[in-house]
Amino acid sequence: MSTFPCPLCDVALEIGTTKKQKPYMICEPCGLQIFVRYQKGIDRLEELSGREVSLMDGFVVCKSCDVAVRKSLHSIQEPLFGKAGLYCPSCEELLLKAPPNWKEKRKG
Numbered sequence: 001m002s003t004f005p006c007p008l009c010d011v012a013l014e015i016g017t018t019k020k021q022k023p024y025m026i027c028e029p030c031g032l033q034i035f036v037r038y039q040k041g042i043d044r045l046e047e048l049s050g051r052e053v054s055l056m057d058g059f060v061v062c063k064s065c066d067v068a069v070r071k072s073l074h075s076i077q078e079p080l081f082g083k084a085g086l087y088c089p090s091c092e093e094l095l096l097k098a099p100p101n102w103k104e105k106r107k108g
């Protein structure tokens with residue numbers, strides 16, 4: 001089952017499929033509905049949902065290594081030639097992109 005985090009509350013939403021075979025997500029607490037109508041968006045969603053699936057709340061899981069990394073600002077790494085985010089300690093794959101203001105948040 002693929003999930004995608006709600007952009008408002010960050011809860012993992014189950015990705016459903018419409019009658020027209022397009023993916024959609026509904027966040028009941030937020031009253032948010034997301035429909036992805038174009039192929040470009042569907043491709044992006046598949047890519048992102050594959051990377052951002054979380055089995056446990058507060059963790060991101062690397063599917064290839066079966067390694068869980070805690071979602072915490074202190075776990076964020078910023079490689080010289082890469083994006084800031086949470087990386088798998090085994091294969092060094094980017095598992096979750098850091099929010100744009102993570103540095104300010106980390107300073108607290």
Ligand SMILES: [Zn+2]
Pocket residue numbers: 006007008009010011027028029030032
């Ligand atoms: Zn929500």
Ligand SMILES: [Zn+2]
Pocket residue numbers: 062063064065066067088089090091092093
């Ligand atoms: Zn990995």
